[in-house]
Amino acid sequence: MRVDLFDFALPDELIAQRPVSPRDSARLLDVSPTGLGDHIVRDLPRLLRAGDLMVFNDTRVIPARLNGIRAGGKGRQDVAVEALLIRDLGDGRWRCFGRPVKRLRIADRISFASGLQATVAAIDTDGSLVLAFDRSGADFLAALQASGAVPLPPYIRGGIADQRDRADYQTLFAKIDGSVAAPTAGLHFTPELMTALANAGVGTASVTLHVGAGTFQPVRVEDTNQHKMHAEWGEVPQASAEAVESTRRAGGRVISIGTTALRLLESVARDHDGEIKAWSGETDIFITPGFRFRAIDLLLTNFHLPRSTLFMLVSAFAGLECMKRAYAHAVERRYRFYSYGDCCLLRR
Numbered sequence: 001m002r003v004d005l006f007d008f009a010l011p012d013e014l015i016a017q018r019p020v021s022p023r024d025s026a027r028l029l030d031v032s033p034t035g036l037g038d039h040i041v042r043d044l045p046r047l048l049r050a051g052d053l054m055v056f057n058d059t060r061v062i063p064a065r066l067n068g069i070r071a072g073g074k075g076r077q078d079v080a081v082e083a084l085l086i087r088d089l090g091d092g093r094w095r096c097f098g099r100p101v102k103r104l105r106i107a108d109r110i111s112f113a114s115g116l117q118a119t120v121a122a123i124d125t126d127g128s129l130v131l132a133f134d135r136s137g138a139d140f141l142a143a144l145q146a147s148g149a150v151p152l153p154p155y156i157r158g159g160i161a162d163q164r165d166r167a168d169y170q171t172l173f174a175k176i177d178g179s180v181a182a183p184t185a186g187l188h189f190t191p192e193l194m195t196a197l198a199n200a201g202v203g204t205a206s207v208t209l210h211v212g213a214g215t216f217q218p219v220r221v222e223d224t225n226q227h228k229m230h231a232e233w234g235e236v237p238q239a240s241a242e243a244v245e246s247t248r249r250a251g252g253r254v255i256s257i258g259t260t261a262l263r264l265l266e267s268v269a270r271d272h273d274g275e276i277k278a279w280s281g282e283t284d285i286f287i288t289p290g291f292r293f294r295a296i297d298l299l300l301t302n303f304h305l306p307r308s309t310l311f312m313l314v315s316a317f318a319g320l321e322c323m324k325r326a327y328a329h330a331v332e333r334r335y336r337f338y339s340y341g342d343c344c345l346l347r348r
Helices: 041-047 137-147 184-188 191-199 238-249 259-271 309-318 320-332
Strands: 027-032 035-040 053-057 059-061 065-070 079-090 093-099 109-112 117-123 128-133 176-179 203-209 232-236 254-257 279-283 298-302 343-347
Touching: 027 041, 027 320, 035 041, 035 320, 041 191, 041 343, 053 238, 053 259, 079 128, 184 298, 191 203, 203 238, 203 259, 232 259, 238 254, 254 259, 259 279, 259 298, 259 309, 298 309, 309 320, 309 343
Parallel strands: 027 343, 053 203, 053 254, 059 176, 254 298
Antiparallel strands: 027 035, 065 079, 065 109, 079 093, 093 128, 109 117, 117 128, 203 232, 232 279, 298 343
């Protein structure tokens, strides 16, 4: 499909720069084939049904933005380097977006805060590079906590995070380190809301998808067939797979809390003839209109960027014209957009 079909106008002032407090006071637009309904997230217990199952992404955002110095020497000047970690390659090696890439060479040594060091191991044609750090595992994550910054997307305060974002840009469910962007639909939940949902008979399950740099990348091609998704690592535990299947057998609905959980579950369903099984691995699934959904019945998600892969996904789920009407309503009613903004509940 033509990428320009997924364009829409959005005033800059509707891009949320901070989350609301409490988190479950964010607005919620209920989107169905028959109409639109204005609510707040705290209304979820009455918008869902007893026997439904919510599936959350329990990934934890790491402080993946690093600033360091490449020392000069032999006629070269010191260079300030910014690196955004995008994928763990193992053994202390990370694929990164860096700048200025053109001033870096293989074997250059970069010094970051808290004594963290890295060597440029590879520079790829897509502008990414591989950094080999001087530590790995728990030692690396500890150094990252001390020297890294929250990798806010550029539309939030120019990507410049402060100490408050360390809590704001993390969901209630975060427990497994690995994401460079938050699964933002999960940002709306509070302990009080979870109690109310449990009392309403709504179940929960968790999966892990480490959100990668594809979240930040614009679609630069004219046709969706030409776009290449970055692979992301995910896991569906046995208990969660069983929870999904038992919910289906009992006539309940599976509600994905965010597009990341949806992409993971639909990847598994695609590869197992519609069945959800315990699974781990990488997925680069790209969902556009015409995709056959086999795992998810409802989707709770934030409002997404024009021409983005995520707006394409929600258009595939609820219909392009339906989503354009929903977004036009959201703009008219002054809903807050993107990571720290409001959300919508999509029904098919």
